[in-house]
């Protein structure tokens with residue numbers, strides 16, 4: 001090839017590349033306008049928006065500013081938390097122009113990953129003021145409370161190698177090291193043996209610090225108990241309230257070593273992230289001690305303000321607003337000083353107080369523990385998922401009638417003639433959404449499958465881990481609110497694998513699971529919002545769960561920053577704090593643990609309603625429902641029109657029906673459960689509780705609520721499938737998977 005031809009080929013290639021970059025840049029501008037309201041300028045200015053260069057992409061301030069600084073002197077660099085873009089303003093337009101030429105379409109290495117930057121000029125930079133969120137009431141943070149020398153002295157006072165004979169539960173907890181002095185805090189009963197002081201009292205080295213605390217009126221009486229926690233990077237402590245009956249009001253926590261971010265969560269869903277710098281003292285009193293939970297999410301990076309002089313990434317020239325950076329966690333050691341309480345607690349927060357009234361939902365007589373093996377897991381699910389759904393099926397079905405728009409959208413996108421499996425189909429509300437597809441449902445609950453059959457849908461009883469359908473027989477699968485009922489990670493993965501097995505190559509699966517995070521984009525979910533409202537459309541605050549809500553959007557307090565979206569790391573199980581026993585969730589409050597029991601208050605009276613409405617007979621609901629839900633309208637059908645089961649139709653002609661598992665709970669039906677209940681159900685005595693004051697039986701369903709990123713990570717473990725998209729929908733995490741063509 002002669003030189004001119006070669007040059008032409010290179011020029012063509014280059015122009016092709018340029019066109020590609022231009023196309024992508026335009027797309028990025030379009031997205032910025034559409035989703036963020038940021039309009040780009042057609043002509044050069046001093047300011048640029050850097051798409052993909054945001055903290056939300058895992059780009060740190062240091063990495064981005066290093067690249068930008070090479071093009072000229074910066075005036076400001078603004079990085080909003082969680083956003084996938086940054087704004088840069090140069091001192092001169094020429095530098096901005098240079099950055100545009102050299103960095104647009106270029107890859108930036110960020111740790112192990114790289115991102116491609118797209119730069120566009122902007123006329124003005126949105127310098128959204130950080131919302132200054134107050135700290136929880138009663139919380140005080142005192143920076144530089146101890147000197148560097150005192151810090152070293154205190155750290156040296158802890159001998160991690162020695163073990164105290166008299167300490168039963170003093171051990172390296174799964175996710176951090178712990179040592180107790182004065183009294184042992186026992187993680188098996190969440191309390192202290194008040195009559196059994198430890199041989200080792202609070203170390204002498206702590207006394208000057210404690211005296212200072214008393215002198216400064218941070219605490220009235222000298223503490224007599226110390227818990228030292230040591231966290232390596234990536235470790236944390238689950239959200240909890242220190243047991244009221246164990247300790248007096250004030251709790252002091254001294255942070256030594258690396259800084260961390262502690263999250264405070266109010267039962268109404270508010271989350272405040274507080275940066276705890278090394279050598280600072282956190283004083284928790286009143287509401288912040290009694291009502292808000294505190295916890296440290298296990299992660300390796302936190303998002304912290306760059307203006308914090310503690311931060312190694314401190315860059316004072318760049319202004320202070322939105323100057324956040326990723327901070328890599330190091331080892332942190334905390335000294336938590338508390339005073340043992342000898343009388344019952346009489347705080348003003350009875351809902352969170354173990355000394356005062358019982359919690360709103362009675363616990364099962366003997367709450368189960370998280371399973372440690374496959375057999376235990378199967379037993380737990382049998383008792384706390386399958387039996388419950390069979391017992392509450394009718395009432396449950398009456399509350400589950402509005403198909404979700406985004407699920408409908410997925411179903412409506414399937415070409416006519418597609419084969420669809422709804423694994424964990426519940427009462428079958430999605431089976432008629434797209435009448436052009438061949439839909440079959442399965443559910444572990446025979447009672448729910450009977451309801452499907454009653455409506456004229458094809459459904460059979462089956463365990464979601466072993467669906468009696470041929471491999472690669474389905475164009476699409478849906479699993480709506482099912483996988484969160486599996487009690488081990490292995491079983492959740494097995495459920496994903498089973499969906500993938502059913503798919504044809506190129507087939508797609510839609511998965512919904514309930515989210516740990518019930519606040520998203522600064523909005524609390526309906527699930528949380530309706531906690532005090534008795535709304536005709538929704539279950540009451542103390543009642544059953546619609547599974548609708550959202551991701552925590554931690555508010556930045558003056559002293560705080562939101563943490564980064566580090567890769568998902570499982571939350572340390574609350575077991576370390578409550579020892580083993582699953583806790584009973586209070587409906588319509590924020591979650592404070594990932595594995596829990598969710599109460600279902602069974603309502604009586606179905607029969608009466610049916611008699612009144614005169615719609616007790618059997619009816620083919622499929623046509624009616626298809627009519628109403630075809631297209632993308634997703635209209636609800638009335639729960640009072642659900643036929644009463646007066647027979648036992650064979651739910652699954654042609655299929656093996658003696659399988660077990662994967663019951664269905666709807667994701668976000670927020671409709672009021674109609675007073676419908678099949679009173680002839682049987683139930684396990686360990687699940688159902690009746691008390692004199694509340695004759696309505698309460699059942700408990702096991703859930704594993706997913707943290708952001710966890711579902712993607714789970715699906716990522718299954719080879720031969722891609723996560724095509726993932727999103728948050730009404731308090732659920734959702735993914736669409738696509739099976740590889742080659743499989």
Ligand SMILES: O=C(O)CCC(=O)C(=O)O
Nearest residue numbers: 227229237242253334336
């Ligand atoms: O590490 C901390 O600062 C808090 C420890 C804590 O909350 C506890 O031990 O109860």
Ligand SMILES: [Fe+2]
Nearest residue numbers: 240241242294
């Ligand atoms: Fe605590």
Ligand SMILES: [Zn+2]
Nearest residue numbers: 244345347353
């Ligand atoms: Zn209390």
